[in-house]
Amino acid sequence: MDDATLAARLEQLGLSEKEVDTYLSILRTGEAKASEIADDTGVSKRYVYSISESLEDRGFVEVNDHVVPTTIRARPPGEVIDALTDQLTEMETALADRFADTDREPQQFDVIKSRVTVVKRLSEYIADAESEIMLSVPQQHLSEIGDDLAAAVDRGVLVMLVVNSATRIDPTDVEGKAAVARAWEQEMPIMLTVDGQYGLVAPADMVLRTNSDQRAIAFVQRQIVPILSGSFLGNYWPMATELHVGEPHPLPETYRSFRHLVLQATLRLRADEPVTFAADVSPVQATDDPGHIEGQVVDTRQGMVEPQTNAYPIEHTLVVELGDETVTVGGPGSFLEDYEANEGRLS
Numbered sequence: 001m002d003d004a005t006l007a008a009r010l011e012q013l014g015l016s017e018k019e020v021d022t023y024l025s026i027l028r029t030g031e032a033k034a035s036e037i038a039d040d041t042g043v044s045k046r047y048v049y050s051i052s053e054s055l056e057d058r059g060f061v062e063v064n065d066h067v068v069p070t071t072i073r074a075r076p077p078g079e080v081i082d083a084l085t086d087q088l089t090e091m092e093t094a095l096a097d098r099f100a101d102t103d104r105e106p107q108q109f110d111v112i113k114s115r116v117t118v119v120k121r122l123s124e125y126i127a128d129a130e131s132e133i134m135l136s137v138p139q140q141h142l143s144e145i146g147d148d149l150a151a152a153v154d155r156g157v158l159v160m161l162v163v164n165s166a167t168r169i170d171p172t173d174v175e176g177k178a179a180v181a182r183a184w185e186q187e188m189p190i191m192l193t194v195d196g197q198y199g200l201v202a203p204a205d206m207v208l209r210t211n212s213d214q215r216a217i218a219f220v221q222r223q224i225v226p227i228l229s230g231s232f233l234g235n236y237w238p239m240a241t242e243l244h245v246g247e248p249h250p251l252p253e254t255y256r257s258f259r260h261l262v263l264q265a266t267l268r269l270r271a272d273e274p275v276t277f278a279a280d281v282s283p284v285q286a287t288d289d290p291g292h293i294e295g296q297v298v299d300t301r302q303g304m305v306e307p308q309t310n311a312y313p314i315e316h317t318l319v320v321e322l323g324d325e326t327v328t329v330g331g332p333g334s335f336l337e338d339y340e341a342n343e344g345r346l347s
Contacts, residue, residue, distance in 0.1 A: 031073040059083035112216040131257040136162040149177040158260035164188040182240030199225040234313035252347035258331030279344030295322040
């Protein structure tokens with residue numbers, strides 16, 4: 001760190017420009033007389049005494065006024081940092097006592113400048129997930145959010161995970177952390193979508209290289225997050241290799257994520273187990289009124305697990321037999337299917 005940057009950091013701690021100049025002069029010699037410091041900084045000796053007393057109060061220096069002439073000695077930097085840390089800890093407690101923790105609406109768009117904040121925001125969004133998570137993360141940072149992912153899986157959240165920059169990864173590394181996980185040796189951006197509402201994108205350089213000047217963007221926007229989900233499913237998910245598929249859920253179960261419902265139906269059908277689907281639905285073409293259907297699932301179209309059976313990356317469909325007819329059902333915003341449903345029940 002050069003002198004200009006160091007001076008700026010010290011000013012952020014509340015030191016004035018003259019105090020910074022005086023302190024840096026003392027640091028360069030370790031210990032000096034007031035007259036020497038005055039000559040070095042271009043201020044009066046009386047002013048050096050005044051500034052030195054202020055620096056002593058803050059724990060930066062010691063004023064040895066029991067000797068003649070008086071000398072000012074810099075305290076070891078480690079002691080200074082320890083003293084500042086103690087002060088900040090005390091202040092944190094005082095601030096916390098006065099802080100009113102109110103619910104705040106998340107910002108629609110938020111530019112993130114540090115890797116630490118990216119990981120923190122990932123944890124926050126994952127912890128808030130109620131139905132669905134799509135995430136790509138470098139292998140070296142998987143452990144930092146592994147517990148959050150495992151907790152989401154335990155809550156019944158669909159977690160689709162791509163571990164990128166993966167060189168030596170084992171299925172046990174992701175077991176319990178995702179319903180379906182894939183691995184890719186290539187770098188890719190950190191991408192996260194949660195419940196079709198929260199999203200985050202961070203360039204790979206930002207989290208893999210400490211000196212990166214890249215920025216991440218977090219956003220809360222139901223109109224944009226599905227576009228990010230489509231990119232995840234269409235551009236990155238197919239490039240990765242399937243690493244882990246979780247066991248089917250016990251049934252009956254109601255799913256708020258339609259993709260999760262399609263995944264579970266697929267796993268049951270592949271195990272030659274009969275599955276019944278029930279849901280309130282709306283016709284995609286709006287030729288009929290909304291209603292309720294219940295029938296046998298005879299097929300699925302999906303791209304979450306191998307082999308892929310959908311024609312388009314966003315197609316996740318149930319084929320349901322209703323007595324004398326067979327219909328297709330998709331999730332919210334469907335346009336390829338006969339019906340759309342927000343949620344449904346498998347039994």
